[in-house]
Amino acid sequence: MQLQQLSYFxxxxxxxxxxxxxxxxxxxxxxxxxxxxxxxxELGAPLFSRARGNITLTPAGEALLPLAERILxxxxxxxxxxxxxxxxxxxxxxxxxxPSLCSGLLADALRRFHDAHPxxxxxxxxxxxxxxxxxxxxxxxxxxxxxxxxxxxxxxxTTPILREDLVVAARRDDPTLPNRxxxxxxxxxxxxxxxxxGYDLRxxxxxxxxxxxxxxxxxxxxxxxxxxxxxxxxxLGVAVVPSMVLAGHPDLRAVPLSLDTxxxxxxxxxxxxxxxxxxxxxxxxxxxxxxxxxxxIRAAAxxxxxxxxxxxxxxxxxxxxxxxxxxxx
Numbered sequence: 352m353q354l355q356q357l358s359y360f361x362x363x364x365x366x367x368x369x370x371x372x373x374x375x376x377x378x379x380x381x382x383x384x385x386x387x388x389x390x391x392x393e394l395g396a397p398l399f400s401r402a403r404g405n406i407t408l409t410p411a412g413e414a415l416l417p418l419a420e421r422i423l424x425x426x427x428x429x430x431x432x433x434x435x436x437x438x439x440x441x442x443x444x445x446x447x448x449x450p451s452l453c454s455g456l457l458a459d460a461l462r463r464f465h466d467a468h469p470x471x472x473x474x475x476x477x478x479x480x481x482x483x484x485x486x487x488x489x490x491x492x493x494x495x496x497x498x499x500x501x502x503x504x505x506x507x508x509t510t511p512i513l514r515e516d517l518v519v520a521a522r523r524d525d526p527t528l529p530n531r532x533x534x535x536x537x538x539x540x541x542x543x544x545x546x547x548x549g550y551d552l553r554x555x556x557x558x559x560x561x562x563x564x565x566x567x568x569x570x571x572x573x574x575x576x577x578x579x580x581x582x583x584x585x586x587l588g589v590a591v592v593p594s595m596v597l598a599g600h601p602d603l604r605a606v607p608l609s610l611d612t613x614x615x616x617x618x619x620x621x622x623x624x625x626x627x628x629x630x631x632x633x634x635x636x637x638x639x640x641x642x643x644x645x646x647x648i649r650a651a652a653x654x655x656x657x658x659x660x661x662x663x664x665x666x667x668x669x670x671x672x673x674x675x676x677x678x679x680x
Contacts (some may be wrong), residue, residue, distance in 0.1 A: 354426060355417045356390040358399060359383050362671035363417055367406045376552030399477040400563040417489060424490025431634050442636040443472040447495030449551070450576035451596045452623065453671065456513075456648060458498065471636050472545070476590065480551040487626055493637040498551050499622040509624040512648060516594040516660030517552075517619040520583050528589075532607040535563040535619075542570030542588035544579050556591045559610070605660070622664070 362372035363383070373380040389396050398412035408416065431442050445462075448457045450504060453475065461473055476486060480498040487495050487507055519538070521528050538560065545567075546553040553572075560567040570588035574581075579590050584602050597605050608619045625641060627633055634640065645665060652663040 352390065352393055353386075354423065356386050357423055359386045359389060360412075360415065361419050361423065363399065364407065364408060364412065364419075365386060369406065385552045406563075421490045425631065428490070428493075428631060428634060431636065440468075440470045442470070442634065443474060444494070444636045444640045445474040445476070445492045446640065447476040447478060447486055447492045447497075449480055449483070449496065449498065450477055452496050453477045455595050455598070456651070457644075460640075460644040460647040463647055464640050467540045468636070468639065471639075484626070487628060490628070490631070493633060494624055494625060494627050494641060497626045498513075499624050501626075506629050507626045508629045509626045511622050511664040512645065513623040513657075514620050514662045514664055515623060517591055517621060518594045518597070518660065519589050519608050520592045520597060520600075520603050521589045521591065521606055522584065522586055523602055523604045525586075525589075528606055532609055534609055535559050536565070538567065538589070538591075539563075539565045540568065542544065543567050544574070544582040544588045544590040545569045545572035546574065546579055547573045550575075552591065552593075555621070559591075563610075591619075595658035598658060644668055 359372070359376065359378075362376050363369055366372040366375060369384055369387075370380050373383045376383065387398065394411065394415070396411035397409050400407045400409055413549060446461075447455070455473075461475070464471070465473060476483070476492060476495075478486070483492065483495040483497050484501060484505060484507065486492045487497075488505070496512075497507075497509070499509060499511060501509065519528075519533055543556070545556070557567055571582055576592070576596060578590065580589070580596065580600055580603065583590050589606075591608065594605055595602065597603050610619060625644070627637070648657075649661065649665060651657050657663065
């Protein structure tokens, strides 16, 4: 089995078309087909169903796909690792983060890293925590800022770095919201602006409402972070969001949110962690970026410039009366 064959297989699996895959790889289509047939002969099973030009993966192809992705990703990592031995003058770091973190702390850390290592290519993927975990697992990212806890059995190592309050985002001039902390049950009859399916905050919010004994009333759903905040500004409803995303939205205000726990209400928060695969040592560039990110966050905490509602967890040994939303993102 050759790496070139796996690369050709992956291109066809993604394009679902031999000619388009050959164009992507800049090779002749007969050469690509020949390598695929050789791979199928070696494995002893067809990888693609070619009925009437409709290219689909066979069960053998489905089994090979995640393995091929991981093998090629590891080879790419090894290539970059060798390149970086010349002193971080070349290389690449692939970083993932949720939308709320991309526009704040991550942007400043990226600038700081780029100033120190201008030859290192930075690739950023923005997405929900569950999407980022999946990309990390298959080797498409080196590091990602994800939300804890992760699903059982996830092959990732995580380091908690921040704890961030979750608040209710509402229009500043909304007369129906009291000037006090809200509980989850206070959202029972309020229209909610909700994120798209699969978004970690969506599942977390809905789970918290159901845990409190009611099904949330959704006014509009399907948006990413920017769209959700715009919908709230338009008066369509309120939304449960991380506290730091309200910076730059003067027409919105953050209302503290807590779980109903009798006489001792617990603030709702989420824990942000830096994650990477357990079975792959980070590249020199990825390690350097991690050090830059952690140094930047520590400096911001020391200077008192972390956004409101955000606490440092790095090297932290203290705890407070707070509670995570029931989330498996």
